[in-house]
Amino acid sequence: MCPKRPVGKFRRNHELGTTAGDWVAEVLNLGYANSALMFGALLAVAAVALVLYLSIADCAAARQQT
Numbered sequence: 413m414c415p416k417r418p419v420g421k422f423r424r425n426h427e428l429g430t431t432a433g434d435w436v437a438e439v440l441n442l443g444y445a446n447s448a449l450m451f452g453a454l455l456a457v458a459a460v461a462l463v464l465y466l467s468i469a470d471c472a473a474a475r476q477q478t
Contacts, residue, residue, distance in 0.1 A: 437447035 433447050433451055434444070436442065436450070437444045440447075442450065
């Protein structure tokens with residue numbers, strides 16, 4: 413017996429993300445592979461920015477404690 417597929421917000425968000433990638437690929441004529449690379453690069457930039465922000469905030473908090 414197969415497990416049930418997830419329903420609710422996760423499934424809708426996943427479909428929205430897929431639709432956004434397909435739309436960008438078709439509207440900008442990038443193709444699906446290049447569109448996936450572009451979205452991956454955007455996510456990587458956001459992840460790096462978050463790590464840098466958290467490290468700066470941690471250093472600032474440590475300075476205030478001393």
